Amino acid sequence: xxMQAEKDRRKDESFRDKLGIxxxxxxxxxxxxxxxxxxxxxxxxxxxxxxxxxxxxxxxxKIENHPFMMFDIINRKFILFGMAFGPHDYFIIALGFxxxxxxxxxxxxxFGRVFCGWACPQTVFxxxxxxxIEFFIEGDYYRQKKLNAAPxxxxxxxxxxxxxxxxxxxxxxxxxTFLAWIIGTDELVKLVTDPVKQHMGGxxxxxxxxxxxxxxxxxxxxxxxxxxxxxxRLQGVLLDPNTTVIAYDYVRGEPRGKLKTGIExxxxxxxxxxxxxxxxxxxxxxREGTQLECVNCTACIDACDDIMDKVKRPRGLIRxxxxxxxxxxxxxxxxxxxxxxxxxxxILTAVLVFLVLSRKPIDVTILRAPxxxxxxxxxxxxxxxxxxxxxxxTFEEVPVQLKLENIDGEIKIIGNDIxxxxxxxxxxxxxxxxxxEKMTKMNTPLEIGVYKNGERFDVYxxxxxxxxxxx
Numbered sequence: 475x476x477m478q479a480e481k482d483r484r485k486d487e488s489f490r491d492k493l494g495i496x497x498x499x500x501x502x503x504x505x506x507x508x509x510x511x512x513x514x515x516x517x518x519x520x521x522x523x524x525x526x527x528x529x530x531x532x533x534x535x536k537i538e539n540h541p542f543m544m545f546d547i548i549n550r551k552f553i554l555f556g557m558a559f560g561p562h563d564y565f566i567i568a569l570g571f572x573x574x575x576x577x578x579x580x581x582x583x584x585f586g587r588v589f590c591g592w593a594c595p596q597t598v599f600x601x602x603x604x605x606x607i608e609f610f611i612e613g614d615y616y617r618q619k620k621l622n623a624a625p626x627x628x629x630x631x632x633x634x635x636x637x638x639x640x641x642x643x644x645x646x647x648x649x650x651t652f653l654a655w656i657i658g659t660d661e662l663v664k665l666v667t668d669p670v671k672q673h674m675g676g677x678x679x680x681x682x683x684x685x686x687x688x689x690x691x692x693x694x695x696x697x698x699x700x701x702x703x704x705x706x707r708l709q710g711v712l713l714d715p716n717t718t719v720i721a722y723d724y725v726r727g728e729p730r731g732k733l734k735t736g737i738e739x740x741x742x743x744x745x746x747x748x749x750x751x752x753x754x755x756x757x758x759x760x761r762e763g764t765q766l767e768c769v770n771c772t773a774c775i776d777a778c779d780d781i782m783d784k785v786k787r788p789r790g791l792i793r794x795x796x797x798x799x800x801x802x803x804x805x806x807x808x809x810x811x812x813x814x815x816x817x818x819x820x821i822l823t824a825v826l827v828f829l830v831l832s833r834k835p836i837d838v839t840i841l842r843a844p845x846x847x848x849x850x851x852x853x854x855x856x857x858x859x860x861x862x863x864x865x866x867x868t869f870e871e872v873p874v875q876l877k878l879e880n881i882d883g884e885i886k887i888i889g890n891d892i893x894x895x896x897x898x899x900x901x902x903x904x905x906x907x908x909x910x911e912k913m914t915k916m917n918t919p920l921e922i923g924v925y926k927n928g929e930r931f932d933v934y935x936x937x938x939x940x941x942x943x944x945x
Contacts, residue, residue, distance in 0.1 A: 495696055495757055495767070504622075505696060506615040507605075508752040512776025521592060522602040529595075533654035533662075540869050541658045548656075551897060557830075560897050562837070562865045566829050573822040580815040582712040585794075586719035586764075590705065591771035596690070596698050599648065601755060601771065604641060604691045611637045615752070638692065645687035649680055696756045699769055706766045713764065715797040716807050720770050722750075722761040722792050723800050730761075733785055743787050750774035750792055760792060836872065836894070837865040838924050840934045843903070848939045855884075855907045858938050863901050866894035872926050876904065879921040879933060883908040906938060913940035 497503050535542035537556040544553040552559040552567065559567060581589060591597055611633055612618045624630060653676075654662045665676045690698055699706060713719065722744075731741035744761065751759050753774060756767035760774045778792040798804045843859040851857045866872055874892040876885045884907040894900050906920065918938040923930050 505757040506618050507755045508615045509609050510753045510773040510776055514772035514776050522598045525598055530651055533659050544658050545655055558867055558897050569826050573826055576819045580819055584812055586717050587770040590769035600691055607640055641692045642688050646684045648687050649683040700767050716809050718794050718796050719764050721795045725800055727791050743791050747781055749777040749781050753777045835868045838932050838934055839863040840936055851907055854910050856910055857905045857907045861903050864894055865899050869896050871895055875925040877923045879923045916940050
């Protein structure tokens, strides 16, 4: 029976040749989704509030007067969980990005595009902020249709201007918030409070991004997911028959038919009410199968469950399930691909954690100057020239001192005293002078202690070339 249901469902595949948001003539089809409600929508609302709290709240958090998180891409300075990262940490940043990409691939292979419907900023802002405001001002979908079709009147002008003004104010707030993630709240306050002419570039950038956000959330909307975002197009290679997606149970639902009271109904559970289509923010019919436009927002699940409750049939006609769950009634299965992605992600995460935990606040590299041999110095002393590279990974200015740890001798810094600026790299040269009588062999082991404010934080081991020895 279910084979026939699948055949009936798939007999017309023409929907795959066009997009639900475009008319046959090629123009845009305006989507008026019905206001969703239900347990999944409530859960998404709570989760979105938490995400919005993180987005707007984290830039305000400071540790020792420094941002908790900051991504200054222009100046290549990043702060993650209070730790400073710079160009010298490129391998950690690159590895973290790779781990993030692999985690998205793994999550998609197992659970489909749940990220799009639940955590993507585009969906969170559009569905949980801008759409709610639109519902509040203009009403549900049928009132919005009626308002847009009506001639301009004082009432329509008032509603439209109110909505557009709030939308732009929110876009301005979002642009400033994203700017705070990039430059920090202190710099943002200066940008906002100082005269415009002092930060003309920043002011223009803020207006441009505000305009982009307004354009996206007020007009472009679902086009961002369908045309701009490449994630939906990756479904073809990331999903398989065992991937959990939002799916219509065609075995149980087909053949569809209107509910007829008092007549024995031998049709499937789907009563063809189109409630799932009415609430879809991208205008698709989930009963036709997994589609590019579906962002797994769960609105169709809530709508269908509500109808099933009313007609006294079991919930779950549309639910989280895989193709094999529905077709063969199999349970969730962990595939080899999932195991492979998990193994790679585990290794990447372990290496990333190790690198972060073993990361020193100040990196020290000391090398004997290439092409140089020892030199005779007054007072019967021998000198070697060394180069030193110091990388300061802290927010503090650090004075650095050098001392010989395992032998009596002297260190002379060439130039000024060593002072490391915050998140800076310093290269300097110094001489090590040892008494000639201390030269017991050609290569003398040398331990150089590196001190910060009188406290040793590293010991670097090298060698010292003595008389008659050439490199």
